[in-house]
Amino acid sequence: MKDFNYHSAKDSKEASKLASSSSAFLAGGMTTIPSMKLGLATYKDLIDIKNIKKLSGIKVSGKSVTIGAATKHVEVSNSKDVKKAIPSLSSLAEGIGDPQVRNRGTIGGSIANNDPSADYPSACIALNATIHTNERKIEAAKFFKGMFETALKKGELIEAIEFQIPEKSSYQKHPNPASRYAIVGVYVAKHKADVNVAVTGAKSCVYNDKEMSKALSGNFSSSSIDGIDLDSSEMNTDMHASAEFRASLVVTQAKKAVDAC
Amino acid sequence: MGKISLEVNGRKFEKEAPDNTLLSTFLREHLQLTGTHIGCDTSQCGACVVHVDGNSLKSCTALAADVNGSKVTTIEGLETNGKMHPMQEAFKKLHGLQCGFCTPGMVMSAVDLLQKNKKPSDTEIRDWLEGNICRCTGYQNIVAAVKEASTKM
Numbered sequence: 001m002k003d004f005n006y007h008s009a010k011d012s013k014e015a016s017k018l019a020s021s022s023s024a025f026l027a028g029g030m031t032t033i034p035s036m037k038l039g040l041a042t043y044k045d046l047i048d049i050k051n052i053k054k055l056s057g058i059k060v061s062g063k064s065v066t067i068g069a070a071t072k073h074v075e076v077s078n079s080k081d082v083k084k085a086i087p088s089l090s091s092l093a094e095g096i097g098d099p100q101v102r103n104r105g106t107i108g109g110s111i112a113n114n115d116p117s118a119d120y121p122s123a124c125i126a127l128n129a130t131i132h133t134n135e136r137k138i139e140a141a142k143f144f145k146g147m148f149e150t151a152l153k154k155g156e157l158i159e160a161i162e163f164q165i166p167e168k169s170s171y172q173k174h175p176n177p178a179s180r181y182a183i184v185g186v187y188v189a190k191h192k193a194d195v196n197v198a199v200t201g202a203k204s205c206v207y208n209d210k211e212m213s214k215a216l217s218g219n220f221s222s223s224s225i226d227g228i229d230l231d232s233s234e235m236n237t238d239m240h241a242s243a244e245f246r247a248s249l250v251v252t253q254a255k256k257a258v259d260a261c
Numbered sequence: 262m263g264k265i266s267l268e269v270n271g272r273k274f275e276k277e278a279p280d281n282t283l284l285s286t287f288l289r290e291h292l293q294l295t296g297t298h299i300g301c302d303t304s305q306c307g308a309c310v311v312h313v314d315g316n317s318l319k320s321c322t323a324l325a326a327d328v329n330g331s332k333v334t335t336i337e338g339l340e341t342n343g344k345m346h347p348m349q350e351a352f353k354k355l356h357g358l359q360c361g362f363c364t365p366g367m368v369m370s371a372v373d374l375l376q377k378n379k380k381p382s383d384t385e386i387r388d389w390l391e392g393n394i395c396r397c398t399g400y401q402n403i404v405a406a407v408k409e410a411s412t413k414m
Contacts, residue, residue, distance in 0.1 A: 001281045001283070002281070003279060003281050005280055006280035006281075006326040008326075026324075029322060029323065029324070030304070033322050033323070034304050037302065037303070038303070046280075046324075050327075097391075098307075098391040098393075099317060099373070100317050100318050100319045101304075101392065103318055104319075104322070104323065178305075179305075
């Protein structure tokens with residue numbers, strides 16, 4: 001791994017002041033460090049944000065669950081408050097990677113990285129999340145821009161993610177048996193006004209499947225999406241699954257999620 | 262370069278190390294604690310698992326600077342007065358290893374499991390060991406060893 005300067009920031013202000021075009025924020029480092037070791041990414045400065053107290057912790061109000069960006073997956077999965085308010089979010093966190101990843105990886109890191117197969121982006125879309133940064137609030141629907149791309153600007157730091165508590169929800173994934181990343185993951189959330197069907201792993205970026213959302217908003221039953229033939233032309237094909245298989249998995253997982261609600 | 266202060270297996274160490282030093286490198290090359298193995302070096306195999314402040318992590322995927330000031334336990338820190346830890350005993354008794362390369366990480370991960378779940382089921386053991394890869398044993402004896410240790414700890 002190429003050399004860099006390590007900084008530990010005290011607060012968001014110091015972190016964004018240290019940021020430059022050749023720096024990265026370091027949270028759990030579950031993607032950043034392997035990418036640097038493999039030479040896929042190089043930075044002059046790594047700005048550790050884990051020690052910023054304000055960025056960790058979970059708050060539940062009547063309508064929302066707000067999770068600090070540097071909160072670890074294990075803290076989300078162990079939180080009784082999260083389990084009570086949004087059980088599907090708790091079980092999503094429990095299914096990320098392996099125990100060592102969950103002991104270290106953070107929700108903010110996962111979202112900022114926006115891996116096309118990551119779990120948390122689907123939760124943000126399904127649960128109408130608001131991403132709070134040190135500069136502004138961004139709706140999840142406008143946050144995930146494309147493969148590994150987000151609306152974040154240089155030096156902009158995620159501080160917290162605010163999830164809307166749904167009436168019912170479930171996250172179902174068909175995991176890669178080795179990495180536990182989603183080959184396809186579907187997060188279904190029924191809100192008062194509508195239903196979101198957030199899909200991860202299938203395309204280059206997480207998305208809300210409009211066709212299934214519409215069908216389920218009319219009739220929240222797995223039979224209403226039974227037999228839907230999704231267009232696979234934009235879906236990923238790799239050694240694990242073909243685009244056609246992914247299209248079929250999306251419907252299967254969505255039906256499972258609706259039934260589990 | 263920066264100063265790294267760690268308490269490893271109950272002993273305090275303070276050493277200068279370049280900022281890009283991984284915890285695994287720091288343990289092996291700066292402290293000569295070579296019981297922590299580096300297998301895949303891409304955070305998949307788990308041979309490098311150690312405990313930091315009571316939780317298991319893959320030391321090849323953490324910077325030494327990143328865990329500065331923490332308490333670290335490595336495989337060398339499990340024995341007491343020359344007596345093996347019950348998990349090590351169980352791995353030995355039930356042949357939970359063949360070549361032994363993955364064993365330090367497997368044992369450290371399993372000890373962390375039993376700290377959090379005293380009586381895990383076979384499924385819970387297998388789920389927990391998701392991040393530890395063994396290419397010799399086929400896992401049966403490893404799971405049996407963890408189960409055995411759970412009756413002794």
